[in-house]
Amino acid sequence: MRSGLFGIINIGASAFRMVIAEFRKNEVKELEYLIKPLRLGVDTFSQGYISLEHVKQATEILSNFRRKLDEYRIDDYRALCTSGVREARNKDFFIDYVRIHSGVELEVLEPSEEVYIKYVSARSDVPRFDEMEKQGVVFANIASGNVTLSITKGDRVLYSGTLPYGSLRLRQMFVHVPFLKRYKAFDQYVDNMVKTVTATIDPGEKVSCLIGGGSSINLMLRLFNPRGDSISKRELTEFYKKVRVYSRPELIDELKLREDEAAVLVPTLSTYIHLLEFTKSDRFYFSRSDFPVTLAEFYSGRLKDPGFSRRVKTTLMGIAEKYRSNIPHVKKVVRFSLALFTSLKDIHSLTKSDYRILEAAAILHEVGYFIDTKDVAQNSYFIIKSLAIPGWKRKTTQLVALTVYQMGRLPGDKDVSQMDELTVKERLLINKLSCILKTANALDAGKNELITDFTVDIRENMIIIDARTSREPFVELAAFENQKRMFVETFGIPIDIRARVTYE
């Protein structure tokens, strides 16, 4: 938990926002909130890059933000860009230009981190979230650039992703379509988004609640002025039918909207209605969390997610099932890996976060079989590095993927290129974790669950695995023999196994 003054800048697709906050004990007190509209997304979503004119305007806004930070004598700040910058081809130039001319160091928020922060914020903000999650909940954060969807049920994340269906993006995409039928294009496109997401979820999994969030919510609240914490589908649909054929000036005049709000209203309504149809619910609940404030709370440590580890684990098990892993074997390898990790702690000197990486790698260690039974290590690596687990940083994903790759690679297999990007410390970590994983996997190599348990006897010059087995484990012993050399090369001490057949 930080304490003192802190600044958060969010460079969104439609506006730049800054929060100056004070962290004290368990509180985040908002001191000042600035918002400057600048629709970077108009460039990014229509031409793929940010125009020089907008680069300069952005720099000017950020120079002003920098001055404000200086007034408060704040050095501790984070300036985070979302899709408007993240997806621009010239994002590196943009970040460098802003750094040189304003002194503000920009960071690009990874989509998986963005969706996770928004999800955690909604969890803490929306009453009865846990209850709704038991029935299955879609949390949709509809922003200008993207729709971030997090679909959870119980402890399990069924889907999590950032989809290019933000309201400003839709608007730009169909700007050439006459406004009288533009809503049809929005409807078709959003319907396509729902189909895409539905296709990735097991048809048997039903979700029945919708929670909305994001920059669109303020607009919804102003238009619908709900008494409680939800807006009904009926209200939404009636309103949509009325306004979907309005021109932008009509929206501005009749509904008293700002120019930027009028641009995104119809696609936003279309998105909510389609999501309501997907969940078959009659209303959607909303999170009033403001993203920059959420960011401040998250990075200050106030926003907590006590169920994180459990949720990640169940989500990863779901992924292992999706790729048709042998689940009893997976569970055994997880148990054996973690037991080895704990028993060998004096030898490996790894940390608790490394333990979590090992656990994840053990759960996912054979997903690559789904693609083909050859090049399994590479296939698993490919699948894992493409995952977007909410709350995982890209580095975590990379370490898990490389641990699995290193564990399964065969002599002569080439190193995947990402190995070169690791520091020496990270490479050592991968070697240690993959060696533990390989040892655990050897103990159930035949996937027979023959070895029921083991103890680890650490002697001065040797480690002995004392395994209890229901039958002589030929396959396991052969696999164990094959990885002994790797173990001594990794930990500097030989390892051997003693299998004792136990009879019931």
Add this chain to the structure above:
Amino acid sequence: MDNPNPVIAVIDIGSNSIRLQISKVLDRTYKVIDEYKETVRIGDNVYRTGEFSPAAADTITSVLSNMKTMMDSARVEKYRAVATASFREASNAGEVAGIVKDKTGLDIEIISGVEEARLMYLAASSYFQLSEGNTLLVDMGGGSTEFSCAAYGELKFSESTPLGCSKLTYEFFKNDPVKAEEVKKLKSHIKKSTGGFLPLYGVDRLVCSGGTLNNLSFIYNKRNNLSDSAVKFVDSIFTKHFINEITGKSVAERLKIPGLEPARADIILSAAILVQTLMKRYRLEGFYTLSGGLRGGLTIDLINKMGMELLFQGGSHVDVRYSRLIETGKKYCFEEGHALQVTKLAEKIFEDLRSALNLSPGDWAILEAAGLLHDVGQYIAYSRHHKHSYYLIMNTELAGYSEREIELIANVARYHRRAMPKNDHANFMRLSPQDRELTAKLAAILRIADGLDRSHGSFVKDVRAEVKAGAIEFSVTSNADITMEQSGFEKKKDLLGALTGKEIILI
């Protein structure tokens, strides 16, 4: 059987190895979920003494016992364990099978050479369009070799011969290194033994299976930096040179050959000679190897016996390659309606632009496969799914396509959206300059076809493309609202415009 996706297993007890393959039956297809192999050489003693030694019997029981545990762990509902030549020839085969039954509960079925050939035919029919031309199928084991001939999709004959590579090695190669005289005698024996039943001419394709011939094709692929796959092509020039290369080498010297399995160092020569004799007889440029032939055939047969027919089955009119593409799409849960619609539109555009883009009719096969599989990457993740499609196509067995064709299909699918092909794209630069040009042209068509089904609603019934002086004009037939498709067209016409320098218009 109530379970719509039962897990099944097949065990192939050969002379050199015992192999287990566990599969999950899916919607008119199946997916191998586990494989296990033990190289045992149980036939060696049989071909010397006529029976299994006690040690061989122990090995068989122990390996099968492990396999049974793996099957139980995978919750196998049905299995078939078959034994081939070594069991057929061993005088104590029944006794060994009885011991196995007692100790493991597994029933071993000793199948005839003709049944082996039929199973091999089944396996080959899932990879090759056997309805085209005459195909000679050769399944070479350690103790016997089964020959069968398929003429235009019909199995004409099957013959089991005692021409297994281990058996031939013991009978003809007494010296190490082998003498030229011994090679000559073997060639003459093969010609004599096969002359009575093999056709004199008219074989268009030679498809071989068996571990030793597969090892030969593995060596070929390794030397030519080709990736490993279930179906491999080996040219006859290589085989001829390989025979010359190893004839003068002792078995110990052969062990240094990269890719050669040590357990096959002695028997690979007789296998290579047999296949070379056949290629010479039919003046073939090479032969195909099919790995897992017997296991594949057994699995298909077992599924058929459960009352299910696989996608590629259903008569000679079924296009095997197409069926396997659909199977691959289903494996990755593709949206079949969209994939078929995009492929249909791509075909029409391909025909209209073929001459303007200087494409050959054969290029359609690449575009067709890319059209069907362009979105499979969505199974991994929506984001960057075009790149995931590239990876999956490159790494999934696509039956009936050469390595070059698979790489082309993967690249065309990769460029169905987002960036156009660029010289700093590693996947693109791996292609020859001619194939890069072909990729760009086919991807240009695929992008437009995909754009014209932007809503995934199959709203466009027909499309025509007409090349004019400064433009290519597209017209579509539809009775639905195609706002999305029009927008998709505008977004995806970029590559065709860049390639042709013409304006691309939807009228």
